[in-house]
Amino acid sequence: MNAPKMYLGSNIRFLRTRLKKSQDEMAALLDIKRSTLNSYENGVAITPPLDLLMKISNYFRFSIDTIVRTDLSKVSDESVNDIEKGFTKDIEGKNLRVLYSTVDSNGRDNIELVPVKSKAGYTAGYRDPEYISSLPTFQLPFLLKDRKYRAFQLDGDSMLPIPDKAYVVGEYMQNLNNFKDGSAYIIATVDDGVVFKVVYNQIRKRKKLLLRSLNPAYEPFDIEIGQVLEAWKFVNYFSTEIPDYYSELTKLKHDFKSMSARLAEMGV
Numbered sequence: 001m002n003a004p005k006m007y008l009g010s011n012i013r014f015l016r017t018r019l020k021k022s023q024d025e026m027a028a029l030l031d032i033k034r035s036t037l038n039s040y041e042n043g044v045a046i047t048p049p050l051d052l053l054m055k056i057s058n059y060f061r062f063s064i065d066t067i068v069r070t071d072l073s074k075v076s077d078e079s080v081n082d083i084e085k086g087f088t089k090d091i092e093g094k095n096l097r098v099l100y101s102t103v104d105s106n107g108r109d110n111i112e113l114v115p116v117k118s119k120a121g122y123t124a125g126y127r128d129p130e131y132i133s134s135l136p137t138f139q140l141p142f143l144l145k146d147r148k149y150r151a152f153q154l155d156g157d158s159m160l161p162i163p164d165k166a167y168v169v170g171e172y173m174q175n176l177n178n179f180k181d182g183s184a185y186i187i188a189t190v191d192d193g194v195v196f197k198v199v200y201n202q203i204r205k206r207k208k209l210l211l212r213s214l215n216p217a218y219e220p221f222d223i224e225i226g227q228v229l230e231a232w233k234f235v236n237y238f239s240t241e242i243p244d245y246y247s248e249l250t251k252l253k254h255d256f257k258s259m260s261a262r263l264a265e266m267g268v
Contacts (some may be wrong), residue, residue: 007071013041014073015060030055054127063228069151098130099172099230101148111169113151119194122152126188126230140169143235148172152186152194154177158213159184159196161165166239168196176225177203184234187211189227196234217245 016026023041025036030052039045048056057064066072102110112135114122125131142151151169153161162168170186179185179201186196187209197211203225212220 006068008046008048008068009041009043011062011067011070011072012056016041029059047186059126099148100127100129101135102133102135104137104139108139109148110147111140111143111149111151112137113153113167114194116155116165117155119152119155122194123188123190123229140236143169149235150186152196152232154196158215158218160215162214162237163239163241166237166241168234169236169238171182171235173231173233176228176231177201179203179209179231186232186234187223187228188230189223189231191227194222 012026016023021029023034023037027037030037032052036045040048053067057067060067094140102112109228112132114135118135121131138151140149147170149169151167154164154166154168157164173179173185179199180244182198183201184196185199186194187199188194195211195220197213200210200212202208202210202222206222207225208222209225209228210220210222
């Protein structure tokens with residue numbers, strides 16, 4: 001059986017040229033020597049180490065499988081643009097996404113916990129086995145055994161009545177088309193880090209998601225689907241605080257008092 005043809009070198013050159021980067025600039029971005037980059041582009045060296053493949057994949061926003069197996073020079077410009085924006089058939093999870101995980105002594109998947117102090121590095125380390133292995137882990141026996149879960153600590157009050165510093169548990173999403181309007185998700189994004197929001201799926205019409213906070217003090221905002229690195233559907237949360245179900249009533253009372261004070265100052 002003939003080995004499948006590899007297009008890594010020609011694809012690196014194609015994508016680099018498309019971005020109008022010199023070999024020196026590209027090598028600096030990938031933290032390698034220009035001669036090393038040149039050897040890959042010209043087929044002298046064929047297989048880079050995994051960490052370099054991941055750097056290349058992350059920089060160009062193409063899956064490793066696509067960069068290695070697809071001749072991008074023969075793909076339409078429109079399709080390349082869509083792939084760069086993240087709007088590809090891989091949104092459906094037809095190509096396996098690499099999800100690093102840890103297991104306990106019995107071989108069961110752990111629930112890794114991403115505390116606030118580690119959350120800032122999550123979007124850089126979510127594909128790094130060493131980073132994932134450094135996270136604390138736990139088990140929840142009432143969750144389904146054939147699903148993958150991860151927990152994230154909140155930082156802020158945008159999802160009140162779920163309080164600041166609560167831990168939210170999410171189920172991993174393989175197919176990014178499956179966002180359900182009005183459901184909550186933990187989403188790892190390129191520019192906004194890890195966010196926990198109520199999502200409205202506008203992928204088909206606008207190639208975007210609309211994200212809304214439960215706290216009405218925060219305005220909704222859009223993100224391009226290409227910004228999404230990973231998504232977890234909310235399933236549970238844990239907190240040492242009792243949610244304030246009367247927060248809206250408290251706000252109304254505060255607003256009424258403020259209005260009464262202003263009217264008194266005006267002599268009304």
